[in-house]
Amino acid sequence: MQQCTEMAVLVEASNTCSLSTHHNFSLTNGMNAMEKKLAEYKCDTNEAICLKLVRFAEDVDDESTTFHPEYSHQLYGDDEVAFGYKGLQIQLYYSAGNLSTLFKVKYTSKVTETFDCVEPDDVEGKIREIIPAGFCCNTDDFISLLEKEANFKPFGTLLHTYHVHNVEEGGDFTYQIHKVDVSCPGFKEYHERLQTFLMWFIETASFIDVDDDRWDFFLVFEKYNKDGETLFATVGYMTVYNYYVYPDKTRPRVSQMLVLPPFQGEGHGAQLLEAVHRFYCNLPKVQDITAEDPSENYVKLRDYVLVKLCQTLPSFSSDKLSLGFSDDMATEAREKLKINKKHARRVYEILRLRMTDMSDETKARDYRLEVKRRLFAPTKKNQREMTKMMKCLRPEELASHISQMDTALQHEELEKSYQEVLAEYRRVIERLAQA
Incomplete structure (x- = not known):
């Protein structure tokens, strides 16, 4: 039965x-x-989805080249589970350069083979919602496309070339950063394939309207040789939107930034962000550079890059740092590097910490008080506003607000914030020392 x-x-x-x-x-x-x-028919979609950047035909069956998403909730729900299959494997393989795509769904058994009235999830349909048309469903067809990779060349204008020494691979590898706009022939179709990676590695990712000409695109490629031919592999990218600032300026805002997993941890993010800053520094109409809802990792990266850029500016010299944050620092950072005042202040605090002997109680105290004054400023402002409001409050409301202004609790929270900032700053200083 x-x-x-x-x-x-x-x-x-x-x-x-x-x-x-x-x-x-x-x-x-x-x-x-x-x-x-x-x-038994439930599968973790983060494990089931198998991604690859394929350079050689043998990579298709090489499990060591496979990587998996960090997120799949946007397609498969908050629990990131697909129902209806055993041994589910969703293959999304891309040619390393042009990102030609192979899409296949494999499984060892399906729920309908045992339960004829239970429907499995439409895992294939979910993927088809995000990948553009023109993908392969046959491995042989995909491998034949790899032969055309020699014809693929990076889009746009070359901004920067750099080299990375890979200890494991035992050699130096060459990378290029290109600036592209959507009018570049073939780029729009390439970008449609590239942006599918966002769904797997940025928690709140969304696709952008590339037809808006205020978008700038910055791409990172690895330059490598195969059988005597020079080829290029996609490493990562950044999208930047140019907002209008009255009366005649623009404010580039970083929207998305992604270094693909096989290349993470090699410093490509820092190279990309620095190259983007240097590009906009040469444009007089740019006011400053910001980021849209930056993640914690992006803030760490930005701290490192901006400190690296600012440490050579005259206003950030050691003798000036000891005098405190100044208008000269804010002005020079904005005019020469398109860094806003808030970020310039953070750069100053990092560089000031680097030159401060924290074993000296007086110097450590001076530094601590200066950072805490900056951290406490928003709270102090709120307190002034709250004091004005108290005249209109009922007794029970007044008691509630007074409890919020407990001095001991504020000191405790301020010290906690200071220690967190100090730890962040020290990580940046350590990375600078290693570089």
Whole structure:
């Protein structure tokens, strides 16, 4: 008898009021057994999705070249689970340069083979929602496209070339950063394939309207040789939107930034962000550079890059740092590097910490008080506003607000914030020393 029939009998039995205790016990056991069997058809979509950047035909079957998403909730729900399959594998393989795509769904068994009334999730349809048309479903067709990779050349204008020494690979590798706009032939189609990676590695990712000419694109490529030919592999990219600032300026805002997993941890993010800053520094109409809802990792990266850029400016010299944050620092950072005042102040605090002997109690105290004054400024402003409001409050509301202004609690929170900032700054200083 089919499992579906068994389930129907169980449901019918549950609606019969004359069941004995023994029958109820059997029903419960039956449902538990059914639930266990169905649970075997649940798959973690972060594990099931297999991504590759393929350079050579042998990479297709080489498991060491596979990487997996950090997130899949935007397609498969908050629990990141697909139901209906055992041994599910969703293959999304890309040619390393042009990102020609192979898409296949494999599994060892399907829930309908055992339960003829239970429908599996449409895992294939979810992927088709985000990948552009023109992908391969056949491995042989995909491998034939790899032969055309020699014809692929980076889009746009070359901004910067740099080299990375890879200890594991035992050699130096060459990388290029290019600036592109959407009018570049073939780029729009390439970008549609590239942006699919956002869904897997940026938690709140969304696709952008590339037809808006205020978008700038910056791409990173690895330059390598294969059988005597020079080829290029996609490493990562950044999108920047140019907002209008009255009366005649623009404010570039970093929207998305991604270094693909096989290249992470090699310093490409810092190279990309620095190259982007240097590009906009040469444009007189640019006011300053910002970022849209920056992640914690992006803030760390930005701290490092901006400190690296500012440390050579005259206003940030050691003798000037000891005098405190100045208008000259804010002005020079904005005019020469397009860094706003808030970020310039953070750069100053990092460089000031680097030159401060924290074992000297007086110097350490001076530094601590200066940073804490900056951290406390928003709270102090709120307190002034709250004091004005208190005249209009009822007694119970007044008591609530007074409790919020508890001095001891504020000191505790301020010290905690200071220690967190100090730890962040020290990580930047360590990275500068290593560089």
